[in-house]
Amino acid sequence: MSERPQPLKAINKFFEGKEPWQIVTMTASSVLALVWAHSLYNAKECVTTRLRKEFFRWLRQVPIVRRKIDEKMAEVRRDFKRDVAKRLAGVTIRRELPQKGLSAEQVAEEVRDHLSLGAYDWKGGNVSGAVYHINEEIGHVACQAYTLTAYTNPLHADVFPGINKMEAEIVRMAINLFHGDEDCCGTVTTGGTESIMMACKAFRDLAYSKGISNPQMVLATTAHTAFDKAAQYLGIGVVTVPVCPDTLTVDVGAVRRAIGRRTCLIVGSAPNYPYGTMDDIKSLSDIATQCGVPLHVDACLGGFVTAFMPAAGHPVPQFDFRLPGVASISADTHKYGFAPKGTSVILYRKAEFRHHQYTVSTEWPGGVYGSPTVNGSRAGGLIAACWATMMFVGRERYIQMTDEIITTTKYLEEEFRKIDGIFIFGKPATTVIAFGSKKFDIFKMAEFLHKKGWSLNALQFPSGVHICVTHAHTQAGVAERLVADMKAATQECLKDSSQPAQGRMAIYGVAQQISDRSLVSDITKYFIDSMYYLPQPGDADE
Numbered sequence: 001m002s003e004r005p006q007p008l009k010a011i012n013k014f015f016e017g018k019e020p021w022q023i024v025t026m027t028a029s030s031v032l033a034l035v036w037a038h039s040l041y042n043a044k045e046c047v048t049t050r051l052r053k054e055f056f057r058w059l060r061q062v063p064i065v066r067r068k069i070d071e072k073m074a075e076v077r078r079d080f081k082r083d084v085a086k087r088l089a090g091v092t093i094r095r096e097l098p099q100k101g102l103s104a105e106q107v108a109e110e111v112r113d114h115l116s117l118g119a120y121d122w123k124g125g126n127v128s129g130a131v132y133h134i135n136e137e138i139g140h141v142a143c144q145a146y147t148l149t150a151y152t153n154p155l156h157a158d159v160f161p162g163i164n165k166m167e168a169e170i171v172r173m174a175i176n177l178f179h180g181d182e183d184c185c186g187t188v189t190t191g192g193t194e195s196i197m198m199a200c201k202a203f204r205d206l207a208y209s210k211g212i213s214n215p216q217m218v219l220a221t222t223a224h225t226a227f228d229k230a231a232q233y234l235g236i237g238v239v240t241v242p243v244c245p246d247t248l249t250v251d252v253g254a255v256r257r258a259i260g261r262r263t264c265l266i267v268g269s270a271p272n273y274p275y276g277t278m279d280d281i282k283s284l285s286d287i288a289t290q291c292g293v294p295l296h297v298d299a300c301l302g303g304f305v306t307a308f309m310p311a312a313g314h315p316v317p318q319f320d321f322r323l324p325g326v327a328s329i330s331a332d333t334h335k336y337g338f339a340p341k342g343t344s345v346i347l348y349r350k351a352e353f354r355h356h357q358y359t360v361s362t363e364w365p366g367g368v369y370g371s372p373t374v375n376g377s378r379a380g381g382l383i384a385a386c387w388a389t390m391m392f393v394g395r396e397r398y399i400q401m402t403d404e405i406i407t408t409t410k411y412l413e414e415e416f417r418k419i420d421g422i423f424i425f426g427k428p429a430t431t432v433i434a435f436g437s438k439k440f441d442i443f444k445m446a447e448f449l450h451k452k453g454w455s456l457n458a459l460q461f462p463s464g465v466h467i468c469v470t471h472a473h474t475q476a477g478v479a480e481r482l483v484a485d486m487k488a489a490t491q492e493c494l495k496d497s498s499q500p501a502q503g504r505m506a507i508y509g510v511a512q513q514i515s516d517r518s519l520v521s522d523i524t525k526y527f528i529d530s531m532y533y534l535p536q537p538g539d540a541d542e
């Protein structure tokens, strides 16, 4: 018998004197343990998060805790319903199809009634983000285009070649704004979320094609929640990276450390939604190039502003296809592209990337079916309205409107910085200004501003409030009124600074303190439910 190598001898020695059944059992359990360890490593959530979830799941099963939670949740649902009933007071609630159709005038009248519901003067510029311009002329041109094309469906390219051409032109005009070359390509989608989801799908499938079975994306805590949504839909893991506490831009060193064998995508924001700060896209691009990982730049909010800022005399750092690591860009035509809601673009450096975005079914009895985006039938009217807006506004007017928006933002930032008691988060790069306070509960201030008619957005971890400045805020007197109300609000909050927020804004402070995040999730689901709630007599006081 030949001499056995050293490791085998050791193994034989280990099993010496053991029964065959023992050997089988030990082998099987160590294999199972390895599989389990591998699944932990490949999991989409880290171990502490899961342990924490398990703990709360267990706690919720304790009867007394369960009862308390059920009571509280019933109250929450009742409150949400009551809010809806209050908001809808005065309009007819319709539960049945009208037996005989209403007249065109009646329909228009009812639409107007519905539009007049709601407490905020959004046309007057009292709302953060949401509506990006108030201009009847631009709106008229877009709606005219929609009227002409509302029933077209560019899924059928042979029937509506003109709509396909318009889509291709929107994509090409956007590529040129972001300095892409002839190889760049893209598609129009229904919004920023879909653009982001499409990029995530494309780079997930690119990773699959390279044999990575459990791809992950590396993104900052401040990256838009659409990436998390995409991860939930598409089964991609998320590795979250912190932002630097003073600049509120992604910690570039941490991004580099987070990149591994499974990374399918790095994400940078230009700028991000919460603070409006711009990640260092140049450094991210360098990392992407060195590591051979694609970089997606989320310019959903900023894209159509940053593209015109240099020409408007407001320099911005480079963030687009001029940086070699940038593989894709998302930009929303329905934000600062000023198109009606329902369009955005996703752009890629190479055709190969866009191919991974498509879905194709070759075996369906309904025929070989290929489609570029999430939708099957597509709204040609939205594409035409977007195209019409871009053609009508044109480069000069985009530059002018961008200048008006940025000038207003800079005025607001400057004035906010003068207000004692609040601070600005980082350096606003484009149109978002986020503020907080070390002296009082910032949601108390938000509550005060809400009472003055302002709808601003609440931020958490840490507590803050932001305003996304749109063209609606450039209307005469709006910015000055906001500054005056901000000053008055700060004065008010400083008077009794130990008192936390009361009223509707208090919820944002409370939500951060609930350590069982599944409860926050449940409450959010009840809120969404309430959007589909139609009040019935006697309902709200059940």
Ligand SMILES: *Cc1c(COP(=O)(O)O)cnc(C)c1O
Residues within 6 Å of the ligand: 191, 192, 193, 194, 196, 224, 226, 269, 271, 272, 273, 298, 299, 300, 301, 302, 332, 344
């Ligand atoms: C608005 C926004 C998105 C998502 O776009 P939707 O059009 O709302 O789906 C993505 N990223 C940023 C930074 C945004 O502000």
